[in-house]
Amino acid sequence: MFGELKEIEKISVIDKTKRKILEVAYLLFFFYQSLDWQFICRKLINYLVLMLWLVALSIIHWISIKRAGFLIAESQINFSDNLKLVMTFIVLFYIDIKVTNLEQFSQISLYFFYGTEEKFQNVLFGFEFMLLPIRIALPFIKYVINLFEILTLSQFDSKQTIFSGLEVLSTMLKLCVQIMLFQYVLNTQGFLLILFVDTFENAFAMLKKLKAFYNQMKLVRMIDKIQDVDKIESHDSTCLICLNELENGKQLSCGHVYHKSCLKTWISGNSNQFCPKCKQTIKLEENKIQQTGVQTKKLKQQILFQELKEIKSNIQLLQILNQCRNISNNVQNTQGIGNVQYGLPCEALQYTSGVTEIKRLQINYMNKIMSGIEKGIIENHLLPK
Template identity: 20%
Template sequence: MRLALFGVVSTVLTIYTLINAYIQRGQFFSTCIYISHSNASILVLFSMAIYVFIVVCKIIQKIFFGPLRAIEIEHLYERSWYAVTELCLALTVFRGEFSAKFALLLTVLIIMKIFHWLMQDRIDFMEQGINQSWLFHIRICSVIIILLLLDTILLTWTLDYTLKFGISMVIVLGFEYTILWSNALTGLLKYILHSIDLRRENPWENKSMYIFYIDLVREFFVLVCYVIFFAVIVHRYGLPLHLIRDLYVTFRSFIQHCRDLIHYKKATRNMNERYPNATLEDLTENDNICIICREEMTIQEDNNSSDVPKKLRCGHIFHLRCLKSWLERQQSCPTW
């Protein structure tokens, strides 16, 4: 409703501005000059351009994503405010180079970020194990391919521009599109893994570890990009205070993932020997329902089966596969 009202007001003001300017000047060329020198006219045309841009983005969203879920809208608001704030802080470093051209390029960057966020949310939604329609797969595949192509084109342009004209505000765009390119590639790999898992009859136990390694490699790549970008900005413009927090958060996240990987390897090493099989008495005395998968646990003839119930030192019992998947996320008993 608010967008429609904004569109009506912008359209009426734009028509009035164009007609009024033409009546006063009488010629097309003179009218253009008059509008370009009028701050009020430029403001009206700029608001109209914003409305058209929003409408085009909504059409693209309807085509490739359809209706958005409530959680996706919430994520968009949260991430958009953060992204705009970060870009505004970055502009303080390049305030002497800012122009209308770069304002347009930054607007395109924000739109690209929005579609990358939507793509990530849709791919994460696949992890719930819900079989999606063929239209969903066509849409998400199209989005991933288009975003990868656009990221590559824009990244190539920023590199070419920097090599020709030297370090400038374009380096910010190059850094951002490098991160977006890694996000799109990560999304493609995760989509492939989720698609394979959805077509399997039995749950794919190793999928979560593959996703963990993909995220780990991506975070290392992003960390390297941050370090390089930080070094270039310090050398060229001075210390960018707004980047210190992002660099620290990225570094801490990467270190935490490395620690989780080490702890997981230790916790899952020789699980058959470290954790004894639960006996029939153990299952009888305790609830024989695995609280992770909510399925009944039974004694297995094959001790190497992934469904064999394992008893922890604390006395709680879980399926071997469930315990392994839990340890990928937490290195403590699920009941604690």
């Protein structure tokens, strides 16, 4: 199905298998008195088959997730390998959902345990199977979106933000399953300190992750309010995140400039809240950003009003020149110098070019006003008269 495994995939599978064995030993140690060992010994083969099934599904999950990262990182897209991996993800997710379904799991229990009453060890297996679809959902979504980007040669600026939100959601679902297990153990077996401490630590880590995600979203929103910096104003001409030419970007408090999309990806993708170059913590004070935004808006208003004033002055000057040409032509006609208005070609050309220039300036004047209104630089009641 996966072909020959890569060396790093083998190492990852071996490490996670060892960790899974330690988790099973951990459960057996702390739930030793709660397990029905006579029943387990009578149905030892059935339990071994169920354990092997769980381990096999987990190993296929781990290999699929690892292989997805390798296929995305490759420069050339192999259509058959990607199609095979997508189908593997879909089949695994379908199996996980079917097994997690209470009705399907009860049928599996009836098959393995021949209709015997539900045992505590069966519930532990049930919670382990419930975690499988949660663990594979996020890597599958990441793989599909990244593959779509590569095939369509497109890029989603908010991709990493969505991934961070989905990761928080996945962690919350895992915590909910653990809380359900703790509640079941509390109702059936009594209070277990080690399980309570583990649940409390995971809940505390979840709150920290949620707070970090909130800070990331706050920084990403505030990045839009930072003043744009042109290449001429900046010290560096290359964005250190994407290593592409830096035409314009956003300047941090430390003075370094990056592309807006690159900065959002850097902050939301890897929980990096520091400058990639100087490693200084990114601090964006909302009040200062708002003040800077107001000052920038006022400066743009002043520049726009000055440009409109100059255009209006040029229009008035051209209108005066055309009026002078009309007066001069009328004087010439009165003195009998010429019977045809603008008889000389140069005079007709000057008059026509003057009218054309006036029209061009008037159009430019209106375009600047419309552009200022669209960008929010000026408002309707602030239009120059």
